[in-house]
Amino acid sequence: MSTRVSSPPFGDRLAAAADRRGTPLVLGLDPDPARLWPGITPSGDDPAATSLGLQAALAHEGTRPGALAALAVYEHCRQVIEATAHSCVAVKLQVASFERLGPAGWQTLHAVAQLVRDADLLLIADAKRGDIDVTAESYAAALFDGTETPWGWVPGLGADAVTVNPLMGHDAIQPFLDRARAVGGGIFVLVRTSNPGAADFQEQRLASGEPLWQRIAGQVAALDSGKGALADAGAVCGATVPERVAELRQLMPRAPFLLPGVGAQGGTIDGLRAAFAPGLGGGLVTVSRGLVRAHETSGDHDAAAAAASAARDLRDQCLRAAA
């Protein structure tokens, strides 16, 4: 059975959470098993092995590396969330980082999602899925609430929002939004990404005169019901192109923006003022390496302290930009 409970719309929940916690900062988690925080030594005796259901995988030579890596990733994520939660409104989980650990990684993804909820943070599943029809519905079920089967209810990841790739068009967006709305969730549609390759297609000018990103933005804007504090259909906009962020805010006045690219990719928070026009929750500045690897650049031996300090600093930068 579904345990669905009626939930307020995502836009209201997001706006309230950002205001209540006083931050629009999003912790991005994309753990690389080869670059976790120091001192993490997973073993089969780890109590988490039981709670993650990894005992069977740990007992077999072929699956043991994946289970140990998953245990290590779990502990790493636990420590990073604990160190930075005070300055964040949400955690963005990079689904790929867990998928590469196989079945054990998927179990860990679910366990880390629970850590995020326990920390009273919103959960954004950065999956960039894009497909249609029953396939889109399956992805949405996997990432949001779950699936009814003849053998009972299979719970999904429980994400509050997911990232969606719009290339296939409206029928690749709507199934995600429908499922999101049913559970008080939201979507972030890729509109103008932060990478150099965004120039290849997203920046192409159409015969109608507008670039492709503008056409995509128009479709996202049209999904806004106009109700609540913010729309539940948001946009991914690269923080590396602040001029685009300002233009996109004009086109999508109430859409929450998910803003990757600060730090490692060269974006600055100061350039993102326009994103905050509809409120603090309108500009979700998502930072991964700038938090998790803060100790590498600061030379601090205490990774948690360095991450905590970087989180406070990034939060303060956001608040200045939003002021």
Added chain:
Amino acid sequence: MSTRVSSPPFGDRLAAAADRRGTPLVLGLDPDPARLWPGITPSGDDPAATSLGLQAALAHEGTRPGALAALAVYEHCRQVIEATAHSCVAVKLQVASFERLGPAGWQTLHAVAQLVRDADLLLIADAKRGDIDVTAESYAAALFDGTETPWGWVPGLGADAVTVNPLMGHDAIQPFLDRARAVGGGIFVLVRTSNPGAADFQEQRLASGEPLWQRIAGQVAALDSGKGALADAGAVCGATVPERVAELRQLMPRAPFLLPGVGAQGGTIDGLRAAFAPGLGGGLVTVSRGLVRAHETSGDHDAAAAAASAARDLRDQCLRAAA
């Protein structure tokens, strides 16, 4: 440790397999737990429960529905592959259908991949992933060979090819192709999909005069090394738009085409002649419901017999179109 062995390029492997097996038909598996073949009754006593590592999940109330559904999906896929392998060159696994069953689904995805290899069929992971940098590398590792970690080698799905979403540009395509080439694998880039929403963005005419799909096709064509029987960078082209398939063949003369949309979506194999210009392996006609639900339309009580018959018929249609 990686167990990588040197493998011939994907284009050669695909062309040889299609010629040897005498078919370009691809079985699409996107199992819906509520619509599996009749007579499938999963239980914890099922020997597959052990081989799939689902005992622990079966023992807990919260995870038992997912494990039972996964067992049922596994048995369904086993029967469908057994019934249709004779007329197919590859199996396309819709990753979403397994993801929605949670960790147990991911274990089942790996187990079904092994069934595909055991049947001497190529494995296409229809994941439509699109991301950049280390994230793209993680997805590629998850779907192709695997990941080296401090705790040992974590095996990937072992796909021969994966579907890739190009919206983010060349830096979202290249990491998948790099990993593919390292293992003798290939990619299928979404160029012109079979759904109505393809008109929203893919069919938009650019200021330069060409539609977006043509621009994407040009980028895929440029990835062809010119060596071997077929390129290892292929394209997803909807069988619902035969005129596009012919145009795309002009633009990408050596790219293998993955052609969904026959049957349920209204495409016909007869319209796909141009796809086969570079050989049988150039036109991978992928059929899901037309095979798995053949008994529903034919009224046949034996789902396997109906699927086998439909597979032979579809294969023969392909051979006539390719002649």
